[in-house]
Amino acid sequence: MISSNIFFASFILYFIAFFLYIIGLSKENKEYMQGFRFSVIAFIVHTAGLFVRYYEAGIVELKAFEESTGHIATGSERIRIMLSHPPFTNLYESMIFVLWGIAIVYIVINRRFHLNITGLLGSALIVIGMGLSNLLPDKSITPLIPALKSWWLHLHVITASLAYGAFLIAAVVALLYLIRENISPDRIFTVFLFTTSVLVLMMVSFNPLQYGATLLGVAENGKLRPAVISVILDNQTNPLSIVLKRPSPLIGMVSLITIIFSLAGGTILVIKKLPARTAGLVSSAILLIYLISLLLSVSSQDIGTDKRELADLINYSLSSAGINPSDITNMNFNILPPYRINLSSFPYQFSIILMLFLVSLFFLYLTIRYDSFINRLPLSPVLDTISYRTILFAFPMMTFVILTGAVWAHFAWGRYWGWDPKETWSLITWLVYAFYLHSRHTLRWSGKRAAIIAVIGFAVVIFTYIGVNLGLTGSGLHVYGSK
Amino acid sequence: MNKLIDRVFDIFSSLRLTVILLIIILIYLSVSTFLPQESSYLKYLAENRPLLFLLLRITGLTNPYHSFTVILWLFLFTFNLIACSLNRLPAIVERIKRNRSPVYISTESMTKHSFSPPAASKGDITEILKNRGYNISETEKDGNQYIICKKGIYAPVSFLLVHISVLIIIAGITVSALFGYEGFIRLTEGKTENLYYREVIRGNYIKVPLPFRFRLNSFSNITLSTGQSVEYISDITIYDTNNELRTRIRVNDPLEYKGILFVQSSYEANTDEAVFSLRITDDSGEKSENIKIGLKDQAEFMGKRLKITDFFENVHNMGEAIKIQYGDTTVVALKNRPEIQNEESGIRVYIEDIKVPYDSILRITYDPGTKTVFLGSFLLLISLILVIFYKFRMIAIRTSNNLEILYSGKRAESDISLIASLTEAGSKEK
Numbered sequence: 001m002i003s004s005n006i007f008f009a010s011f012i013l014y015f016i017a018f019f020l021y022i023i024g025l026s027k028e029n030k031e032y033m034q035g036f037r038f039s040v041i042a043f044i045v046h047t048a049g050l051f052v053r054y055y056e057a058g059i060v061e062l063k064a065f066e067e068s069t070g071h072i073a074t075g076s077e078r079i080r081i082m083l084s085h086p087p088f089t090n091l092y093e094s095m096i097f098v099l100w101g102i103a104i105v106y107i108v109i110n111r112r113f114h115l116n117i118t119g120l121l122g123s124a125l126i127v128i129g130m131g132l133s134n135l136l137p138d139k140s141i142t143p144l145i146p147a148l149k150s151w152w153l154h155l156h157v158i159t160a161s162l163a164y165g166a167f168l169i170a171a172v173v174a175l176l177y178l179i180r181e182n183i184s185p186d187r188i189f190t191v192f193l194f195t196t197s198v199l200v201l202m203m204v205s206f207n208p209l210q211y212g213a214t215l216l217g218v219a220e221n222g223k224l225r226p227a228v229i230s231v232i233l234d235n236q237t238n239p240l241s242i243v244l245k246r247p248s249p250l251i252g253m254v255s256l257i258t259i260i261f262s263l264a265g266g267t268i269l270v271i272k273k274l275p276a277r278t279a280g281l282v283s284s285a286i287l288l289i290y291l292i293s294l295l296l297s298v299s300s301q302d303i304g305t306d307k308r309e310l311a312d313l314i315n316y317s318l319s320s321a322g323i324n325p326s327d328i329t330n331m332n333f334n335i336l337p338p339y340r341i342n343l344s345s346f347p348y349q350f351s352i353i354l355m356l357f358l359v360s361l362f363f364l365y366l367t368i369r370y371d372s373f374i375n376r377l378p379l380s381p382v383l384d385t386i387s388y389r390t391i392l393f394a395f396p397m398m399t400f401v402i403l404t405g406a407v408w409a410h411f412a413w414g415r416y417w418g419w420d421p422k423e424t425w426s427l428i429t430w431l432v433y434a435f436y437l438h439s440r441h442t443l444r445w446s447g448k449r450a451a452i453i454a455v456i457g458f459a460v461v462i463f464t465y466i467g468v469n470l471g472l473t474g475s476g477l478h479v480y481g482s483k
Numbered sequence: 484m485n486k487l488i489d490r491v492f493d494i495f496s497s498l499r500l501t502v503i504l505l506i507i508i509l510i511y512l513s514v515s516t517f518l519p520q521e522s523s524y525l526k527y528l529a530e531n532r533p534l535l536f537l538l539l540r541i542t543g544l545t546n547p548y549h550s551f552t553v554i555l556w557l558f559l560f561t562f563n564l565i566a567c568s569l570n571r572l573p574a575i576v577e578r579i580k581r582n583r584s585p586v587y588i589s590t591e592s593m594t595k596h597s598f599s600p601p602a603a604s605k606g607d608i609t610e611i612l613k614n615r616g617y618n619i620s621e622t623e624k625d626g627n628q629y630i631i632c633k634k635g636i637y638a639p640v641s642f643l644l645v646h647i648s649v650l651i652i653i654a655g656i657t658v659s660a661l662f663g664y665e666g667f668i669r670l671t672e673g674k675t676e677n678l679y680y681r682e683v684i685r686g687n688y689i690k691v692p693l694p695f696r697f698r699l700n701s702f703s704n705i706t707l708s709t710g711q712s713v714e715y716i717s718d719i720t721i722y723d724t725n726n727e728l729r730t731r732i733r734v735n736d737p738l739e740y741k742g743i744l745f746v747q748s749s750y751e752a753n754t755d756e757a758v759f760s761l762r763i764t765d766d767s768g769e770k771s772e773n774i775k776i777g778l779k780d781q782a783e784f785m786g787k788r789l790k791i792t793d794f795f796e797n798v799h800n801m802g803e804a805i806k807i808q809y810g811d812t813t814v815v816a817l818k819n820r821p822e823i824q825n826e827e828s829g830i831r832v833y834i835e836d837i838k839v840p841y842d843s844i845l846r847i848t849y850d851p852g853t854k855t856v857f858l859g860s861f862l863l864l865i866s867l868i869l870v871i872f873y874k875f876r877m878i879a880i881r882t883s884n885n886l887e888i889l890y891s892g893k894r895a896e897s898d899i900s901l902i903a904s905l906t907e908a909g910s911k912e913k
Contacts, residue, residue: 068705068713143713146734396867403860412735414746414848415665416856417656421516428512435505442498468516 003056003087004139006049007096011130013042014103014123021120025376035119036110042123043103050087050100057089057141058082064143085144088157095133097157098465099126101165105390109169113386115378121172128358152408160401164461166394167433170387171458174451177383179366180374181448227339229314231323231331244339245317257286313339384447387454388440395433402426425464432457496566504560511553561653568646575639582636585620588629588879593889596896598903600886605630608880608902615898617878630880638875644866648859655855663850666691667748670699670719672840679847694741695723702750702841715747717843732845748846752839754778754794759805760836761816763789766829773835784809784830794837803837 021035061081065073073081088097106122109115227244318325366373377383405423406416417423436453439445494500581587600608609619609630617632666688668679677696680688698720705714714733721728721740732738737746755778763784764771774782782789793806802819814825816832824831876892878899890899
């Protein structure tokens with residue numbers, strides 16, 4: 001797929017931009033624009049990649065049309081089919097697209113407010129996100145399923161990724177505000193350690209000893225594809241696809257240890273008033289050990305050839321998907337064993353740990369060069385205004401996302417609102433930001449309180465985007481790719 | 484009495500109430516997504532956990548969208564919203580009156596711009612601002628002569644409009660909840676149906692007739708060679724009292740007839756009604772017979788009884804298969820791979836054709852509130868955009884002595900820099 005290569009090229013360009021921003025950090029000159037320029041180039045390549053992917057998806061759709069109808073599409077019908085499959089219909093594409101939204105917002109804000117630090121953090125996030133998306137097992141383009149064949153999908157997702165990007169940048173700027181306002185890095189770091197624990201807990205599905213499941217793949221022509229079984233339940237006709245998982249007690253154990261250490265570290269930090277530097281060193285060391293042990297525990301191994309092991313595997317995957325084996329009337333293996341696990345078997349665990357590792361490095365840097373970092377930030381009222389104005393723009397966009405979602409749901413499911421977990425969480429996001437705007441206007445909350453709400457709001461956004469798909473909530477209609 | 488009304492109004496219009504209600508609603512919404520969303524809290528009673536059952540029953544957490552408690556919170560929230568909007572109304576009217584007044588100016592709250600234009604350019608400046616949609620008036624304050632330029636006089640309305648549109652959405656939702664209903668209809672290929680299943684309480688259905696009849700002419704599940712479905716199409720005919728309509732319903736392409744929405748929801752292969760065309764030969768292939776047989780029907784071949792006991796739509800990705808009981812032996816025959824078969828049975832079965840009639844399941848919704856909700860949402864969007872872009876701005880030019888420019892609002896600033904660049908260019912030309 002050419003588009004994947006173009007995305008890789010843009011990944012490298014973002015990486016260069018990130019380094020230029022770091023170089024810019026050490027320069028006193030505020031007009032330093034190299035990082036910004038490279039970001040723009042990377043963004044253009046990124047956009048080109050999306051268009052190429054759009055074209056590739058159009059070709060796939062065209063082939064599917066010709067196969068299913070038996071005649072070749074011409075004229076306006078051909079154009080309609082070519083445009084019908086936008087480049088954001090599975091998890092891999094969705095990640096790339098959200099990163100695109102983040103890129104727009106950080107580039108605009110960098111330019112408008114001469115704020116290189118949003119460029120630094122934004123490009124770092126994009127580099128991590130793109131690297132992770134590359135680990136996802138399924139990057140192929142398949143013809144759209146009937147439920148996604150709607151023009152509302154285009155509007156819905158494009159605005160969603162712009163809104164999410166804006167909320168992210170607003171939260172980043174709000175965090176910078178909090179740092180600027182002399183909230184000691186120790187305190188932020190403590191909060192960070194506690195958040196770590198919660199994230200790791202979430203990752204192992206609140207049951208560290210048993211879960212920490214790894215997804216299974218199967219090697220085909222040197223590429224790894226997810227191992228899937230499809231089951232048909234009693235009183236249902238449409239088959240459900242279930243990605244095979246395996247419980248990994250080792251990962252569960254190591255996760256548990258990480259949680260304990262993070263909690264202990266946070267507590268010691270509070271009680272003993274240790275400098276954040278020591279705690280940062282300890283916690284990044286723990287996270288590094290965790291990363292390495294994750295890598296070691298999945299050095300490619302084949303499993304599932306033994307019949308009993310296979311049966312255990314299937315039972316486990318079914319139970320973690322919430323399916324009672326006795327309800328199944330028919331079961332098919334889309335890909336036959338042996339199954340294989342490797343790094344891409346647990347993209348979520350890996351991404352969260354990697355992110356935490358980098359954040360703890362950032363705090364380490366922050367505690368060492370605290371003063372020079374603070375001095376280079378804009379004044380706190382400026383940061384406050386930037387955060388506020390970004391949210392002010394993102395809020396109508398979020399409204400538009402919910403509106404288009406409702407119209408689409410009306411046509412696809414016959415009702416505009418059905419309390420699907422994704423719908424509910426998008427409403428929660430909307431209400432939180434509505435509260436942010438109201439507290440600013442009527443309660444005159446700004447500064448610290450507003451910044452904290454902006455950060456909390458973004459945590460809700462993250463949950464809406466990923467948490468629901470990870471299956472932390474009840475099953476819903478928006479679950480794609482990850483289950 | 485009036486005092487009491489005032490106090491009640493004060494409570495309802497207080498922001499503290501808004502915050503409390505918002506937090507309660509947020510907790511309800513978030514917690515409910517983690518709990519199993521059925522009316523299944525009865526199971527807690529069965530599991531002998533009456534306390535948990537009572538707690539969930541009273542708070543309505545397992546079924547928040549249909550529980551009385553949650554509706555109460557939402558109603559309180561709505562009243563709060565109405566009261567708050569009413570509370571703000573006088574202030575908004577006051578501000579618009581002030582904005583409209585040609586003589587109003589508040590020099591204290593305005594910023595003085597560093598740009599001071601040449602005295603001769605007074606006419607040019609008012610001309611430029613007029614072209615940019617400003618209202619121009621003149622007044623005198625503290626012995627100084629001012630030209631006042633204003634834009635976005637009705638901007639305060641947009642805040643009100645945001646809240647009115649939220650109320651319109653809530654009104655629409657209320658109409659939906661009171662007068663709407665949901666259900667599904669099950670149509671079998673080639674048959675006519677007018678009874679549908681209407682949901683009375685969550686998960687419980689009763690059979691009710693529609694005012695017209697439906698006939699499913701055919702259902703097609705268009706698949707690719709990989710087995711992936713690309714389209715589900717129900718070809719239907721509606722028979723009304725003096726009207727006949729033939730149309731197709733597809734996923735994302737519903738039918739609306741007499742205010743009722745029909746959505747392609749799912750389908751089922753009606754395997755009980757399947758008809759199989761088989762060609763059966765003996766081992767040597769000399770004796771051959773073609774038979775048409777249904778599932779669980781019996782036939783005879785070479786003196787032994789033959790019966791199809793099972794039908795599978797897809798076996799190990801090798802396509803459709805049937806299980807046949809022939810005498811004492813069992814034969815599994817694949818449609819696409821006839822060479823894989825049990826050799827001991829003494830026969831070979833070739834599946835020529837399988838006809839499985841489909842049942843198409845259409846979701847039915849009658850929801851008179853939908854249009855109101857969409858109208859409200861659209862209005863909400865427009866008014867939010869207005870809040871951002873349509874702002875009140877004022878530029879005052881003091882004309883006594885040298886010209887001096889005062890302004891309020893960020894947007895006025897950009898207009899002034901435009902004037903600055905234009906008049907500077909103009910003065911250079913001269």
